Every structure is written in C-alpha cells, then in structure tokens.
Amino acid sequence: MPQAIYHVPTPVNEPVNPYLPGSKATESLLNKYKEMYNQEPIDVPMYIGSEEVRTSDKRPMSPPHDHKKVLGHFNYGDGTHVDAAINAALDAREAWANLPWEQRAAVFLKAADLLAGPFRDKINAATMLAQSKNVMQAEIDAACELVDFFKFNVAYVTQIYNQQPESQPGMWNRLEYRPLEGFVFAISPFNFTSICANLCAAPAMMGNVVVWKPAESQVYSAQVIMELFKAAGLPDGVINMVTADGPTVGDIVFKHKEFAGLHFTGSSAVFKHLWKEIGSNLDLYRSYPRIVGETGGKDFIIAHKSAVAKEVATGISRGAFEFQGQKCSAASRAYLPSNIAGEIIEYVKADVATFKMGSPEDTSNFINAVIDEKAFDKIAGYIDYIKEQEDAEIVAGGNYDKSTGYFIEPTVVVTTNPKFRTMCEEIFGPVITLYVYDAEDFEGTLALLDETSEYALTGAIFSQDRYAIDLASKKLENAAGNFYINDKPTGAVVGQQPFGGARASGTNDKAGSYLNLLRWVSPRTIKETFVPAQDYRYPFLG
Ligand code: NAD
Numbered sequence: 001m002p003q004a005i006y007h008v009p010t011p012v013n014e015p016v017n018p019y020l021p022g023s024k025a026t027e028s029l030l031n032k033y034k035e036m037y038n039q040e041p042i043d044v045p046m047y048i049g050s051e052e053v054r055t056s057d058k059r060p061m062s063p064p065h066d067h068k069k070v071l072g073h074f075n076y077g078d079g080t081h082v083d084a085a086i087n088a089a090l091d092a093r094e095a096w097a098n099l100p101w102e103q104r105a106a107v108f109l110k111a112a113d114l115l116a117g118p119f120r121d122k123i124n125a126a127t128m129l130a131q132s133k134n135v136m137q138a139e140i141d142a143a144c145e146l147v148d149f150f151k152f153n154v155a156y157v158t159q160i161y162n163q164q165p166e167s168q169p170g171m172w173n174r175l176e177y178r179p180l181e182g183f184v185f186a187i188s189p190f191n192f193t194s195i196c197a198n199l200c201a202a203p204a205m206m207g208n209v210v211v212w213k214p215a216e217s218q219v220y221s222a223q224v225i226m227e228l229f230k231a232a233g234l235p236d237g238v239i240n241m242v243t244a245d246g247p248t249v250g251d252i253v254f255k256h257k258e259f260a261g262l263h264f265t266g267s268s269a270v271f272k273h274l275w276k277e278i279g280s281n282l283d284l285y286r287s288y289p290r291i292v293g294e295t296g297g298k299d300f301i302i303a304h305k306s307a308v309a310k311e312v313a314t315g316i317s318r319g320a321f322e323f324q325g326q327k328c329s330a331a332s333r334a335y336l337p338s339n340i341a342g343e344i345i346e347y348v349k350a351d352v353a354t355f356k357m358g359s360p361e362d363t364s365n366f367i368n369a370v371i372d373e374k375a376f377d378k379i380a381g382y383i384d385y386i387k388e389q390e391d392a393e394i395v396a397g398g399n400y401d402k403s404t405g406y407f408i409e410p411t412v413v414v415t416t417n418p419k420f421r422t423m424c425e426e427i428f429g430p431v432i433t434l435y436v437y438d439a440e441d442f443e444g445t446l447a448l449l450d451e452t453s454e455y456a457l458t459g460a461i462f463s464q465d466r467y468a469i470d471l472a473s474k475k476l477e478n479a480a481g482n483f484y485i486n487d488k489p490t491g492a493v494v495g496q497q498p499f500g501g502a503r504a505s506g507t508n509d510k511a512g513s514y515l516n517l518l519r520w521v522s523p524r525t526i527k528e529t530f531v532p533a534q535d536y537r538y539p540f541l542g
Pocket of ligand 1: 188250271294
C-alpha cells in the first residue's frame, strides 16, 4: 500500500526541435525516415489483450506523397475482433482500475520520456510517412504535443484527485474519482498522431479501459503508438486497437451493455451520427454514456482596418496552409478590411509563390500531400466548383495532380459573396477564401462572421486598436472555443491553450486539460461519521 501522498513532476512543455538544415537532429530523423521507407513491408496487427491479431484481409499503407510505394499492410478485422477487444478490455478493467494512481501515472510519464528520447525519430518519421507531415509539423504533433499530453495530464489527474469536499466536526467527507463502469470507445481521425494517442490515454489515465479504432489512413503511425504504450509498460488489454470498418465496430460497441463512453475526434457529420446511434440504444446501457467529441471547423481570421498587413498575411499563409490545411484549426475564411485588403492579398500571393511542395523527405518543402485519394477528390471538387462561379475568383494556386502523390496547390480564393459556399463549409484542405468588407463596417462584419458557419472552433482577430480587439472578443464570444489576438488560429499548445470548440465543432471538453479528464470519472462521495448518533430524537423534540 502507498505510504505517502506523492507529488508528480511539474510538467513543462517539450522543447520543439527546430530541425535546422544540416543539423544532427535532422540527419538522424531523415535517416530513420529512409530506413522505414526502405525496410521490408511491415504487417501491422490488431492489438487485442495480449494478442497481436492478424487476418487474411490485408490492406495496404502508402505515403500520401508517394502512393505507389507500399510501406506495408494492416490487418482488417470484423465483428469477432470487436467482440474480442471489448472482452479483453473488460477483463483488464478490475486490475487496472484498482492499480494505485501513481503506478498508472508512471506508465504515462515513462511513455513521455521514451517518446522524447528513443521513440522521437520513429514516431516523427512514421507521421511524415503516414500523414505526409514535414519535419516541423511531425515534431510539434507526434513528439511534442504527445509528450505534453502525457505529462500535463498526469499533473491534472493529480489535481483532480486533490479536489476534496469540506468536512464538519465529527465527520470526514471524501470524494473518490472512480473510472467509468464499463469500457470507453476511442475513435480517432487521421490528422494528429498525438490526438489519436490522447483519445486512448486520457480515459486510461483515469483508470478506464479502452477499445480504439484508428482511421485507416493513420494505422502506420498508430502502430508506433501501440509500441510506445507497450514499451512504457501499459498492461495488456487496457488499450486495444482494432482496425475494422467504422460502422461495423460502432454497431457492436454501441449495442454493448458495458459501453460507458465515446471519446471521438473527427468530422461533425460522423459525430452527430454516432450520438444518434448512442441515443437510440440508451435503454441497453448500464449507465448514461459520456459522449465527448471534438469535430470540424470553419476557422476564421478577421483583420481590423488598424491591422498590420504583413502580420495578417503571415497569419493566413501559416494558418491556412501548414499541413495542407488539414488541421481542424486551419484558417479557411478571412475577412479583410477594404483599406488594406489589396496589400494583404499581394503578400499572401507572394508567400504562396515561394512555397515548395513535395515529399517531406526534402525538408525545404513547406507543403506536402493531402491524406488520400478521397480527400484529394473532394478538395479538387471544391476547386472545380469555385472555378465555375461568378462571385469567386482563384488568385493563387488552383491546380492539383495525383499522379505521384495527392498534391494540391495552396489555393487562395477571393469572393464578393460573404456566404459563398467555401466561406461556410469545411473543406479540410489547402484552400482559403477571402472576403473584402467595407473597412468602416467592422461591427456589421463581426455579426456576419458569427452567423456564417455552423462551426465554432478557432478564430483570430488582427488589430492594433484595443477597442476593436475588445469588440471582436465580445461579439465573437461564441464563434470560437480558441480565440487568438494577433496570431494565427492554429498551433494550440497543451497546458497553454486548452483546445476545443462548441456549436457544430464539438462538446468543447478541452483536450489536454483537467476538463477533459473529468469526463472519464464517476465520482463517489463518502461520508464517514466518527461517533454515530444513538438516539433518533432531535433536540427540537424537547
Ligand atoms: P472522419 O470523421 O472522416 O473520421 C474520424 C474517425 O471516425 C475515423 O476513424 C473513421 O474511420 C471513423 N468513422 C467514420 N464513420 C464511422 C462510423 N459510422 N462509425 C464509427 N466510426 C466511424 O474524420 P477524419 O477525416 O479522419 O478527420 C478530419 C476531421 O476531424 C475534420 O472534420 C476535422 O476538423 C476533425 N478534427 C477535429 C479536431 C478537434 O479537436 N476539433 C481535431 C482533429 C480533427
């Protein structure tokens, strides 16, 4: 039994390696990339309990920037594997839930240090290969953000456990933060390796067991996450990875009595569908399931007439196009005041003209490929649509080519219609639409911005005028869960800008904060009376 109340190490954000050209760190990462690219094709199993499960249904994995290259295969499962994963999770539950919290914490602190050290090149290279991220995008995601998720969440777990009720004389009140009764289902998107790991790790830290279904386009880096968990000593069955058709997995999980919570990140349409499924099966469950979903965005930049044009342009160039615009936080609509719009647009065009596009193996490429053919066709479809419209014009980019990889030129659109389709819908690619507003109608434009899209994830105001900043902060209070002043709307850091949005963007439970962790516990209040009463009569009875 523990003989002390332990303190956890104070977390600090993992320093981002700048990967300067020619540096040792860059050489080491690129060597790992080449090694993984050239090695014999790998065979990624499902991880169910202590088993690595393989099937005869092998699905290929290829880099998006080099889709003819086969890196290996993953094993596609069916309903029997989903059942097995649920059973493995439930079998592991009692031991894991009863493990002292400092032992659970130690697993994730160890994972953080392994990731910051011996796993760093591997997870970054896997993310470059699987998701076509350049070295910097891989580093800030797969290495740094994930290290931060592990370390900061361990500290938040401790803070939560420390939250205890008052006690009056003669009694002791205590609050126990029990894991949910059953298992948690984690469904992850393709775009952030760190988010995928955290969707599993956050509930597990609180003592829950997890069935995880990664996106098919992310399985290559998902395997490294499972290797990391194993190397850190996570017991078998606590996190089980199943690679199978989403609806097939969902159909079994959502009809299971022990389904206790959904931890989802992905598109709003899928999340709404899953919520309805859960609602329609409510009578089957032991408890009301926790539903946590971080979903889509139509993230904005609005510049005030006092803004510095070059700063706005840089916010657009980075905010819209890093990782090919495939961040849920990526700027995809911007409102530019008429007095400086021309200048901003020229700066953005000049930036885009210097962007290099290609494989992440060439570290001078700022832009890489979009994730897969389906995404490519969808984004290309939007670009074709824009080309046919009278009220919008492509002023930079607009070309695409999938012969070698799924490459889409960063595309800048200027529209005269503030409700133009690409001002409203999430494209999830390197396309930003700009609308030029009358510089004297800032307040009216704030109202327009607020009502234009169903999403409310991230947004930014650029201004030198404090009154304008204050007005925008108030008028756009509900338009973004992460609001930036004079900065791009991407790049949230764990421990600094807890992340999430409301409206159609999700339940806003703020990944990487105590708010998210609280969703994975069911507190029990305990009141202990030291000298119990022996007479039912209260004094007022006389
Ligand atoms: P997606 O919705 O297509 O897929 C997400 C996951 O859901 C995948 O694992 C997919 O296989 C699974 N899925 C799809 N249909 C399912 C079903 N019927 N049953 C069970 N599972 C099902 O999203 P994506 O393309 O992987 O990711 C991009 C989306 O994620 C964008 O909309 C983006 O904005 C959003 N996103 C949001 C955040 C955030 O924090 N708000 C972060 C990252 C990504």
